[in-house]
Amino acid sequence: EIVMTQSPATLSVSPGERATLSCRASQSVNSDLAWYQQRPGQAPRLLIYAVSTRATGTPARFSGSGSGTEFTLTISSLQSEDVAVYYCQQYNDRPSYTFGQGTKLEIK
Amino acid sequence: EGQLVQSGSEVKKPGESLKISCEGSGYSFPNYWIVWVRQMPGKGLEWMGMIYPATSDIRYSPSFQGQVIISADKSINTAYLQWSSLKASDSGMYYCAREYCSGGRCYSPWGQGTLVTVSS
Numbered sequence: 001e002i003v004m005t006q007s008p009a010t011l012s013v014s015p016g017e018r019a020t021l022s023c024r025a026s027q028s029v030n031s032d033l034a035w036y037q038q039r040p041g042q043a044p045r046l047l048i049y050a051v052s053t054r055a056t057g058t059p060a061r062f063s064g065s066g067s068g069t070e071f072t073l074t075i076s077s078l079q080s081e082d083v084a085v086y087y088c089q090q091y092n093d094r095p096s097y098t099f100g101q102g103t104k105l106e107i108k
Numbered sequence: 109e110g111q112l113v114q115s116g117s118e119v120k121k122p123g124e125s126l127k128i129s130c131e132g133s134g135y136s137f138p139n140y141w142i143v144w145v146r147q148m149p150g151k152g153l154e155w156m157g158m159i160y161p162a163t164s165d166i167r168y169s170p171s172f173q174g175q176v177i178i179s180a181d182k183s184i185n186t187a188y189l190q191w192s193s194l195k196a197s198d199s200g201m202y203y204c205a206r207e208y209c210s211g212g213r214c215y216s217p218w219g220q221g222t223l224v225t226v227s228s
Contacts, residue, residue, distance in 0.1 A: 001170065034214040036153075044145075044153065046216035049209050055216055056109070087153055091213035095167035099145075099153040 002026050002093045004100035006086075012108040019075040021103045023088035028068045032092035035064055035073045038102075039084045047086075048073065075105075083107055110134030112142075112204055112219035119225045120194050127190035128222045130204030137185035138162035141212030144178060144189045147221075148200040158212045159187055167212075194226045 003026040013019040023033070031051045036044040046055045048064040051071060061076045075082055085104050091097040115129040130142060143158040157168040161180040168178070180187040187204060202222050205215035 032213065034209070038153075043203055043218040043221055044205075045218065046208055046214060049214040055208065085152075089153075089155075089214065091209065091211075095157075096169040096171070097143075097155045097213060099155060101152045 001096050002029060002090050002098055004088055004090055004098055006088060006100035006103045008103060009101075010104045010106065012106045013075075013078045014108045015080065016077050017108075019078050019082070019105060021073040021086055021105070023066075023071040023073070023100050025069045025071075025090055027093075029090040029092035031067060032090055033064075033066070033071050034089045034091065035062075036087045036089065036099075037082075037084045038087065039081075044087065078105075078107070080107060109217055110206065111217055112206060114202075114204060114219040114222045117223040117225070119227070121228055122193075122195055122226055124194050124226075125190070125192050126194055126224065127188050128202060128224070130187045130189075130219050132185045132187070132206065135206070138182040141207035142180065142187040143205050143207070143212060143215055144176075144187075145203045145205065145215075146172075146200050147203065151200075153203075156189075158207075160212070161187065194224075196226050196228075199224060199226045 005024045034049040035047045038044040052064040085102045088100040138161045144156040146154040156172045161182040205218040208216040
């Protein structure tokens with residue numbers, strides 16, 4: 001099973017500043033990587049898939065990059081509504097498409 | 109994109125059985141994978157397994173194989189997750205979600221979640 005490790009566990013960023021979240025895979029997942037946002041008390045929501053493709057409705061301030069084992073989600077200018085836990089997910093290793101443990105993003 | 113609506117919260121005792129549901133609408137339900145994801149209290153997301161309703165092709169995570177049963181009834185656009193004998197460790201929020209990336213690999217939209225509490 002591929003293990004996904006996210007860092008940091010918690011990130012505090014000032015409004016309008018850039019937030020950078022990391023995700024590392026225990027082995028290569030090629031470009032089979034998605035990011036989800038889970039706001040407090042809500043279900044997860046798909047933000048990005050195939051490393052860098054924004055899902056329908058995802059604001060342009062969210063971008064993804066990386067390949068192989070190292071991936072990054074960047075929020076270019078943090079808004080208050082971005083407070084959430086963010087999860088990466090690999091979908092390269094069938095049949096178990098594992099999630100990372102999450103990064104909690106807070107407003108400083 | 110459609111939507112998924114899950115059945116309501118459940119409180120059960122250890123050893124009891126349970127079947128929760130996920131009804132899809134606004135899209136061709138049989139032709140999209142449905143995944144089940146567990147979230148234990150205060151914890152992250154765990155991929156449990158998925159089903160393709162048109163053929164009832166089912167894939168389980170090794171961690172959940174034999175622990176739960178995933179099924180679907182395409183005639184009523186509904187997927188199910190069931191347990192034959194619940195344990196306290198089965199307590200958590202369970203989400204269903206629809207395939208967004210082909211092959212059932214990434215997911216949108218998600219259901220609102222079903223909270224399962226197992227306690228004596």
